[in-house]
Amino acid sequence: MRHVVFRLEKDRFALPLSAIREVVVTPARFSLVPRSPPSVRGIMNLRGRVVTVVELSLLLRPDHPAIKPGTKVVLLDRGRRELGLLVTEVDGIEVIEKVGPPPPKAPPTVKGLARLGALAITVLEPEALDIAVMASFSRAVPSPR
Amino acid sequence: MPNNVALCAEREYSPHAMAKRVLVVDDAIFMRDIIKDIFASGGFEVVGEASNGVEAVERYKELKPDLTTMDLVMPFKNGIEATREILRVDSKAVVVMCSALGQEALVMEAIEAGAMDFIVKPPRAEDVLAVVKKVLGEA
Amino acid sequence: MASIDISRYLTLYVSEAQEHLESLSDNLVKLEQAGSTGEVIDEAFRHAHSVKGMAASMGFELTAKLAHRMEDLLDAYRALKEKVDRASVDLLLSTTDALLGHVRASAEGKDVGDVSALMGALERKLYLLKPDTSPRPSAPPPASVAAPSAARGLGLPPRYQIKLKVAAGSATPGVRAFLAHKRLSGLGNVFDLRPPLDDLKAGRLADGNFSLELESTFHETEVRAALKTIADVELVSLKVIEPDAPPAPKTVEPEGPRVVGQEPARTVRVRTELLDQLLDGAGELLLATARVREVGKSVPEGARGVLDSEVDRLNALVKDLHAKVMKARMTPISVMTDRLPRAARDIARRRERDVELTITGAEVELDRAIVDELNDPLLHLLRNAIDHGIEPPVEREKQGKPPRGRVQVNVRREKDRVLLEVEDDGRGMDGDKLRAAAVARGLLTPEAAQGLSAREALMLACMPGVSTATDVTDISGRGVGMDAVKRAIESVGGTLEIESQKGKGTRFRLQLPLTVAVVQLLLVAVGDETFGLPVAKVSGVVEFPEAQLAHSQNASLLPFGNALLPVYSLAALLTVPGDDGVEQTRPYVVVEAESGKVALGVDRLQGQEEVVLKALSRPLDLVPGLAGVTILGNGRPIFILDVPRLLV
Numbered sequence: 001m002r003h004v005v006f007r008l009e010k011d012r013f014a015l016p017l018s019a020i021r022e023v024v025v026t027p028a029r030f031s032l033v034p035r036s037p038p039s040v041r042g043i044m045n046l047r048g049r050v051v052t053v054v055e056l057s058l059l060l061r062p063d064h065p066a067i068k069p070g071t072k073v074v075l076l077d078r079g080r081r082e083l084g085l086l087v088t089e090v091d092g093i094e095v096i097e098k099v100g101p102p103p104p105k106a107p108p109t110v111k112g113l114a115r116l117g118a119l120a121i122t123v124l125e126p127e128a129l130d131i132a133v134m135a136s137f138s139r140a141v142p143s144p145r
Numbered sequence: 146m147p148n149n150v151a152l153c154a155e156r157e158y159s160p161h162a163m164a165k166r167v168l169v170v171d172d173a174i175f176m177r178d179i180i181k182d183i184f185a186s187g188g189f190e191v192v193g194e195a196s197n198g199v200e201a202v203e204r205y206k207e208l209k210p211d212l213t214t215m216d217l218v219m220p221f222k223n224g225i226e227a228t229r230e231i232l233r234v235d236s237k238a239v240v241v242m243c244s245a246l247g248q249e250a251l252v253m254e255a256i257e258a259g260a261m262d263f264i265v266k267p268p269r270a271e272d273v274l275a276v277v278k279k280v281l282g283e284a
Numbered sequence: 285m286a287s288i289d290i291s292r293y294l295t296l297y298v299s300e301a302q303e304h305l306e307s308l309s310d311n312l313v314k315l316e317q318a319g320s321t322g323e324v325i326d327e328a329f330r331h332a333h334s335v336k337g338m339a340a341s342m343g344f345e346l347t348a349k350l351a352h353r354m355e356d357l358l359d360a361y362r363a364l365k366e367k368v369d370r371a372s373v374d375l376l377l378s379t380t381d382a383l384l385g386h387v388r389a390s391a392e393g394k395d396v397g398d399v400s401a402l403m404g405a406l407e408r409k410l411y412l413l414k415p416d417t418s419p420r421p422s423a424p425p426p427a428s429v430a431a432p433s434a435a436r437g438l439g440l441p442p443r444y445q446i447k448l449k450v451a452a453g454s455a456t457p458g459v460r461a462f463l464a465h466k467r468l469s470g471l472g473n474v475f476d477l478r479p480p481l482d483d484l485k486a487g488r489l490a491d492g493n494f495s496l497e498l499e500s501t502f503h504e505t506e507v508r509a510a511l512k513t514i515a516d517v518e519l520v521s522l523k524v525i526e527p528d529a530p531p532a533p534k535t536v537e538p539e540g541p542r543v544v545g546q547e548p549a550r551t552v553r554v555r556t557e558l559l560d561q562l563l564d565g566a567g568e569l570l571l572a573t574a575r576v577r578e579v580g581k582s583v584p585e586g587a588r589g590v591l592d593s594e595v596d597r598l599n600a601l602v603k604d605l606h607a608k609v610m611k612a613r614m615t616p617i618s619v620m621t622d623r624l625p626r627a628a629r630d631i632a633r634r635r636e637r638d639v640e641l642t643i644t645g646a647e648v649e650l651d652r653a654i655v656d657e658l659n660d661p662l663l664h665l666l667r668n669a670i671d672h673g674i675e676p677p678v679e680r681e682k683q684g685k686p687p688r689g690r691v692q693v694n695v696r697r698e699k700d701r702v703l704l705e706v707e708d709d710g711r712g713m714d715g716d717k718l719r720a721a722a723v724a725r726g727l728l729t730p731e732a733a734q735g736l737s738a739r740e741a742l743m744l745a746c747m748p749g750v751s752t753a754t755d756v757t758d759i760s761g762r763g764v765g766m767d768a769v770k771r772a773i774e775s776v777g778g779t780l781e782i783e784s785q786k787g788k789g790t791r792f793r794l795q796l797p798l799t800v801a802v803v804q805l806l807l808v809a810v811g812d813e814t815f816g817l818p819v820a821k822v823s824g825v826v827e828f829p830e831a832q833l834a835h836s837q838n839a840s841l842l843p844f845g846n847a848l849l850p851v852y853s854l855a856a857l858l859t860v861p862g863d864d865g866v867e868q869t870r871p872y873v874v875v876e877a878e879s880g881k882v883a884l885g886v887d888r889l890q891g892q893e894e895v896v897l898k899a900l901s902r903p904l905d906l907v908p909g910l911a912g913v914t915i916l917g918n919g920r921p922i923f924i925l926d927v928p929r930l931l932v
Contacts, residue, residue, distance in 0.1 A: 001174065014861045014930060016172065016173075018172055018196065018219075018220040018221075019172065019199065019220060029812075029919060029920075031813060031814075031909065031921050031922055031923070032813050033904065033923070034815075034857075034858035034859060034860055034907060034909065034910065034923065035858060035859050035907050035908065035909065036859075043904070043913070043921050044921065045915050045919055045920065045921045048564075048568045048571070048915065050898060050901075050904075050913050050915070050921045052903060052904060077220055078167070083899065083903075099175070111173075111175070112175075126218075127173075127218060127245055127266075128245075130218075131245055131247050133903055134247055134902065135247070135904050135908070137903045137906040137907065138906060175454075198454070222742070232392070232393070233393060236393035236394050236395075238390065249456055249458060249459050249485075249487075252907050253458075253459060253462050253485060255792060256459070256462060256463050256466050257466065259392065260462060262513075262514065262515060263456075263459065263463070265455055275515050276515040276516075278515075279512070279513050279514060279515040280513050282509075282512070282513055
């Protein structure tokens with residue numbers, strides 16, 4: 001199956017091509033989303049549509065030190081709602097046939113590990129990413145007082 | 146259109162003793178594998194697979210399965226649309242949605258569209274078989 | 285085999301047949317109250333006739349046959365100039381419902397149900413009216429095949445009372461229950477669903493239990509069989525309720541509600557999504573034009589004249605197009621109110637109430653999206669008024685009221701708002717009991733409850749814990765799901781007020797915006813961010829030195845008029861960074877919140893703008909305090925704040 005391979009700093013990840021609508025360059029600015037979880041970078045205007053963009057690094061590994069702002073937004077195809085993932089760089093499209101089991105204690109967002117030549121790639125589960133974003137929102141909802 | 150009518154009729158007369166024929170639709174291969182194994186263990190015959198909604202409708206027309214399991218969110222055409230289209234082709238089609246927790250609203254949309262039931266991912270064999278046998282009137 | 289592909293005409297058939305049947309249902313209700321046989325019965329006959337013809341040409345034989353029998357019966361009444369008795373109206377209405385069911389089934393490519401019971405009832409009625417000319421009715425089908433009591437009495441299809449329970453271990457009880465509901469609605473008409481659909485879908489079930497009544501021409505065994513196909517839903521009990529007995533009290537004949545001043549609406553059906561897409565498109569054009577104008581500013585002065593005038597012309601055209609799209613979305617309120625007389629009649633009969641329903645101002649128009657949202661709330665208010673407001677005739681007489689209760693739905697336009705009132709002359713609501721209920725539910729302290737004004741106490745009926753508590757329903761005089769009603773009204777930018785006098789009656793006042801799609805915003809800046817506040821919610825703006833704010837306990841207070849208003853920093857409320865450093869003087873926007881006026885401290889004001897509001901899609905709709913999102917002329921997306929909910 002063909003995958004889009006991308007990086008968070010040096011670490012390589014992949015998502016199935018079929019789950020991705022497009023990849024766009026990070027806009028000059030995002031509008032902040034009030035009362036949102038830390039992983040939410042903001043919203044952007046994509047040809048008249050409003051897309052919510054999350055910092056993938058913070059979504060996957062909240063305790064990991066912050067990384068430099070990403071240069072690309074990977075847009076997940078989630079039906080009517082739009083979800084963008086901010087990543088350091090997109091490497092390209094590669095065929096990944098064999099996805100091995102995820103490492104122990106991996107979050108549900110990780111589908112498994114794969115090898116591409118000498119490179120180790122973490123393959124992500126698009127549906128679980130979507131659920132992780134929703135879940136972070138339901139947890140975030142701070143009370144004003 | 147008349148063609149489809151003929152197809153439906155043909156299915157009605159298929160002998161009961163034969164294993165029920167299943168089409169499995171999901172965009173994740175691993176998920177399809179899990180579901181396939183479950184059906185095999187329950188004595189069903191998985192006759193086909195599809196990885197997106199467009200393919201699902203095509204495969205349905207060609208295979209006329211007794212049961213279709215349908216992922217909700219898929220590329221090209223989502224599970225709800227595909228279900229609608231399948232039911233337009235064959236109003237007696239039995240479609241069971243596969244959903245993750247948290248997708249309740251989408252599942253209800255699918256039920257509105259005519260889906261007969263749903264199973265929750267990750268699927269557990271006994272749950273899946275219980276739901277499926279019920280909708281096929283075998284339990 | 286038919287050589288023409290009739291499927292192409294299916295959509296048209298479905299929409300037209302539904303329109304005919306809805307009008308027919310109206311005619312029948314009118315027929316019953318007025319007893320008039322003239323024009324109304326002619327009209328009813330024509331609708332039945334049209335449906336028969338359309339169904340026949342589409343090849344839907346059973347539908348055509350049933351419509352034909354109905355046409356025969358209406359024709360007999362027309363010829364005999366005889367008053368149509370209640371039993372016959374019941375029968376004709378049931379037939380209309382069955383035909384609507386057929387049409388819906390055809391739309392989905394499904395088979396229609398068994399019509400023999402209704403056919404038999406129609407034929408017998410016809411035979412009684414015209415024994416010489418009409419064919420002898422076939423004997424009622426044997427009980428093992430027929431629905432249990434369909435052929436008996438009034439010819440109403442039987443009604444089943446069904447109690448169900450979702451298995452305790454189910455991870456998704458709401459969806460399970462919804463599935464059962466959906467399966468049963470496929471068999472007939474569902475009434476009296478408990479809990480109401482919203483609660484059911486959300487899985488708010490007591491121990492997994494829910495119940496409903498099903499009016500269906502299907503046999504009990506078929507209903508049971510349908511329920512057997514659903515996993516994790518257990519049938520607790522199923523029993524047949526006899527259809528309503530013929531008129532019981534002799535002195536006070538409970539009649540259906542009377543309708544005054546109601547005009548049928550001529551409409552063209554357009555899919556709502558298409559209207560939404562049109563509006564999106566027109567909105568995008570407005571933005572695109574603004575962007576072209578921006579780009580034009582970089583063109584050298586000398587060459588710009590032509591460009592500017594062309595952009596002006598384009599702008600005018602686009603604005604005109606936008607206005608026309610907005611206009612096309614305007615829908616007369618009659619779309620919602622047309623079905624109320626029938627609903628009122630059914631509810632009144634079931635509850636043995638005698639009710640006159642008056643509707644005025646149904647021609648007033650609202651945006652399609654608002655009309656769609658308000659359909660259910662309005663029906664709910666009507667049901668509450670009859671169920672819980674209007675007393676039984678005997679009780680009314682004891683209190684010196686006329687035995688027939690009055691429910692009025694009055695609509696009128698007031699400036700840029702629409703005022704919709706649902707008023708009854710029933711028993712009214714009891715503020716003290718609502719206070720007690722709120723305290724009992726732990727929602728208020730006894731002191732807080734006593735501190736509420738009479739009007740505020742009535743609004744307690746809209747608090748989730750109070751309104752859904754079944755034990756409170758009857759004593760407080762108001763029913764289930766008022767919180768959902770209030771939420772729906774507010775979601776379209778409207779407000780709800782309740783006035784009530786014990787023993788005299790209750791009035792619900794809905795103030796609604798004409799459109800949801802376009803809002804006038806006050807743009808405010810917080811740090812680098814811009815937010816929109818609907819101008820309708822803004823009472824004023826003041827610049828005030830921060831150092832001179834009054835203080836009490838932990839709160840800062842802003843003098844405004846004669847009052848001191850609590851001050852909130854918008855940056856803190858929204859958890860976005862504001863400007864650094866303490867400003868000497870900053871603007872405060874005074875808004876109407878749920879608790880009264882409050883002042884929101886912002887960093888800068890950025891003027892007003894009229895924008896096209898977009899709905900929030902997942903996950904943004906999970907954030908409390910956001911009403912929508914829009915894209916400004918500079919291409920920047922900004923959030924529109926839901927002022928009443930900001931502070932909740």
